[in-house]
Amino acid sequence: MPQFCKACGRCIEACPKGCITMGTEIEPATGFTPVILNLDECTACGLCFSACPEPYGLQPTINEFETELFDPATHFGPRTTSAPTPVEIPDQQVPLPELEPLVLKGNHASAIGALLAGCRHFFGYPITPSTEGAELMAKLLPQLDGVFVQAVSEVATINMMYGCGGAGQRSMSFTSSPGFSLMVEGLSYMIGAEVPGVVVNVMRGGPGLGNIAPEQSDIKMLCRGLGHGNTHAPVLAPSTPQEMLDLTMLAFDLTMKYRNPVVIAADGFLGQMTGRVQLPKTLVEPGIPAWAVWGDEMHRGNLISSIYLNEQDLEAHNIHINEKYERMIDSEQRADLFFCDDAEWLVVACNTPARMAKGAVEEMRKAGVKAGLFRPITLWPFPIDLLVGLLPNAKGILVVEAGTGPLEDELRIALSYADVHSPPPITNIRRFGGILPQQQEIVDSLSSLVEVKS
Amino acid sequence: MSKPKKSPKKSPKKAEKKATPSRTEIRITGFGGQGVVLSGHILGHACAIEAGQHSTMIQSFGPEARGSACSATLVVSDSEVLYPYIHRPDIFVVMSSEGYDKFRDELKDDGVLIYESDLVKPTLKEGQKAFGIPSTRIAESLGRAIVQNIVMVGFVTGITDLVPREAMREAVKHSVPAGTEELNLAAFDKGLEHADQLLRNPQVEVPQPDLEEVTA
Numbered sequence: 060m061p062q063f064c065k066a067c068g069r070c071i072e073a074c075p076k077g078c079i080t081m082g083t084e085i086e087p088a089t090g091f092t093p094v095i096l097n098l099d100e101c102t103a104c105g106l107c108f109s110a111c112p113e114p115y116g117l118q119p120t121i122n123e124f125e126t127e128l129f130d131p132a133t134h135f136g137p138r139t140t141s142a143p144t145p146v147e148i149p150d151q152q153v154p155l156p157e158l159e160p161l162v163l164k165g166n167h168a169s170a171i172g173a174l175l176a177g178c179r180h181f182f183g184y185p186i187t188p189s190t191e192g193a194e195l196m197a198k199l200l201p202q203l204d205g206v207f208v209q210a211v212s213e214v215a216t217i218n219m220m221y222g223c224g225g226a227g228q229r230s231m232s233f234t235s236s237p238g239f240s241l242m243v244e245g246l247s248y249m250i251g252a253e254v255p256g257v258v259v260n261v262m263r264g265g266p267g268l269g270n271i272a273p274e275q276s277d278i279k280m281l282c283r284g285l286g287h288g289n290t291h292a293p294v295l296a297p298s299t300p301q302e303m304l305d306l307t308m309l310a311f312d313l314t315m316k317y318r319n320p321v322v323i324a325a326d327g328f329l330g331q332m333t334g335r336v337q338l339p340k341t342l343v344e345p346g347i348p349a350w351a352v353w354g355d356e357m358h359r360g361n362l363i364s365s366i367y368l369n370e371q372d373l374e375a376h377n378i379h380i381n382e383k384y385e386r387m388i389d390s391e392q393r394a395d396l397f398f399c400d401d402a403e404w405l406v407v408a409c410n411t412p413a414r415m416a417k418g419a420v421e422e423m424r425k426a427g428v429k430a431g432l433f434r435p436i437t438l439w440p441f442p443i444d445l446l447v448g449l450l451p452n453a454k455g456i457l458v459v460e461a462g463t464g465p466l467e468d469e470l471r472i473a474l475s476y477a478d479v480h481s482p483p484p485i486t487n488i489r490r491f492g493g494i495l496p497q498q499q500e501i502v503d504s505l506s507s508l509v510e511v512k513s
Numbered sequence: 514m515s516k517p518k519k520s521p522k523k524s525p526k527k528a529e530k531k532a533t534p535s536r537t538e539i540r541i542t543g544f545g546g547q548g549v550v551l552s553g554h555i556l557g558h559a560c561a562i563e564a565g566q567h568s569t570m571i572q573s574f575g576p577e578a579r580g581s582a583c584s585a586t587l588v589v590s591d592s593e594v595l596y597p598y599i600h601r602p603d604i605f606v607v608m609s610s611e612g613y614d615k616f617r618d619e620l621k622d623d624g625v626l627i628y629e630s631d632l633v634k635p636t637l638k639e640g641q642k643a644f645g646i647p648s649t650r651i652a653e654s655l656g657r658a659i660v661q662n663i664v665m666v667g668f669v670t671g672i673t674d675l676v677p678r679e680a681m682r683e684a685v686k687h688s689v690p691a692g693t694e695e696l697n698l699a700a701f702d703k704g705l706e707h708a709d710q711l712l713r714n715p716q717v718e719v720p721q722p723d724l725e726e727v728t729a
Binding site for chain 2: 495
């Protein structure tokens with residue numbers, strides 16, 4: 060270095076520790092008096108490097124530094140805090156007076172469900188056909204001492220939910236397919252950091268901007284591609300305005316229970332459909348979980364993070380997350396079985412197409428055909444345990460979708476993992492682009508199946 | 514029972530319970546902003562809550578809900594409504610001619626057309642019935658053109674007898690903004706009154722549209 064130093068003295072001024080002094084000996088190569096470094100006090104702040112104008116002047120000598128990241132505990136001992144151990148403040152169930160039913164559209168029903176489940180924080184960005192949910196939240200939350208933020212984008216939205224969930228609070232957002240795409244990065248962070256939150260995805264036609272008509276376009280993304288890494292979240296599929304409310308309340312239960320985001324997969328039709336909705340018997344007054352980063356002394360020791368730089372730590376974390384997924388698969392499978400007990404012809408459908416399928420099954424039953432509707436309520440975990448019991452009777456499965464086949468994929472994956480290697484023949488009706496399968500189509504399809512078999 | 518009842522004497526609730534499941538499809542259309550969706554909501558509320566039937570409503574939710582030919586579709590049934598789309602409405606309520614042009618061909622061959630007679634000039638197929646009301650003018654005579662849709666709701670109630678009148682009155686009361694109940698109920702009654710007059714004396718009040726204008 061001395062042969063490149065022109066003794067300008069800029070580094071002497073820059074060093075906060077006074078490690079550098081002007082030299083007195085003349086360097087023969089240059090005729091300057093290079094600076095003298097005394098590194099006893101050096102903290103490797105690097106300010107002298109930036110101050111030095113010479114390209115080959117002061118530079119970090121990398122080999123001499125310890126660049127391995129290390130756990131501070133190895134140097135400083137275990138983290139100590141005077142904070143008391145956090146105590147969980149449990150949720151309260153408050154009875155609601157018996158109310159007469161309301162006439163609500165799906166998005167509104169879901170928003171009310173969220174409020175009754177104790178959600179007081181909403182972050183969102185408007186997108187048709189989900190906007191009415193956010194609109195109602197904007198109206199009601201300020202009156203309930205809550206927070207409504209219209210974020211700059213869905214990316215901001217989901218990261219606000221990450222923060223809010225980290226504080227142990229119930230937060231939610233309404234969005235639709237293109238907006239949900241933007242959220243998946245944040246969802247992966249939330250899953251990694253084990254932060255709760257509920258996103259209602261009122262699915263619309265895709266790909267790209269698509270249109271605003273109902274399509275079950277995101278089932279694949281919701282079940283298989285919820286962000287990078289080892290990510291899953293319970294996916295609930297309502298099919299009536301009443302279920303929009305009930306499943307939103309359930310979603311908040313699950314998200315707090317598992318410390319994992321939960322997604323509600325509605326379709327555009329359901330978000331907009333107005334129907335009768337009965338309010339529940341109790342509402343939830345939220346408490347504060349012990350793990351929350353709540354900002355007071357008691358919770359000072361808590362940390363919310365999804366970063367595990369050490370390979371062993373990250374593997375252990377993923378094992379823990381996988382155990383959680385296993386628990387969800389064991390205990391959260393839900394489905395609605397309609398005339399399934401003795402069904403020879405099983406129709407599998409969810410969301411709005413399940414309504415048409417139900418009508419078709421009723422029609423087939425009247426015609427003497429043993430048809431049944433298997434309606435998954437949880438798309439992930441797929442309710443395979445309930446389905447497997449029905450298979451011995453089944454002569455055929457008809458999957459009815461307003462989409463290009465992701466529900467059938469879920470069904471087939473689930474069958475494969477359940478070691479059902481020769482299921483009854485699976486056929487499908489798929490409409491997309493915002494067109495819903497018609498009841499008559501389903502009836503015709505079932506009739507032709509029955510005919511071929513007999 | 515796919516056709517709405519004409520007789521105002523019978524109680525539709527009791528009469529229909531015995532019969533096979535009924536399904537009545539209704540389309541309401543007009544300009545976005547005319548109160549199309551609220552009208553649908555009130556009809557649905559009356560059926561689902563006050564009259565103990567089932568109903569679902571779907572409305573326009575795209576840009577048309579903010580000004581162009583907006584529409585609300587309603588399915589009323591005495592059993593659960595599974596299929597929420599409508600194909601051939603039994604009752605077609607029209608408040609603008611653009612809406613009429615957009616949806617006119619859907620109306621069932623024996624369906625009922627109810628229209629704003631100052632704004633819509635309908636042509637009918639044989640077997641279809643039409644009832645017009647100058648609802649905007651009536652609303653203006655009450656002081657607020659904005660209650661035009663409630664006048665129309667009253668008129669629809671009187672003409673179709675889809676749900677008992679009291680049920681519909683309750684639904685109106687529940688659905689309008691607080692403080693405007695009196696005005697809206699007055700508008701509702703005006704609509705009903707007009708329907709009664711028209712049913713008593715159809716020839717005099719509003720001439721039936723000319724059947725010769727039927728388009729094939």
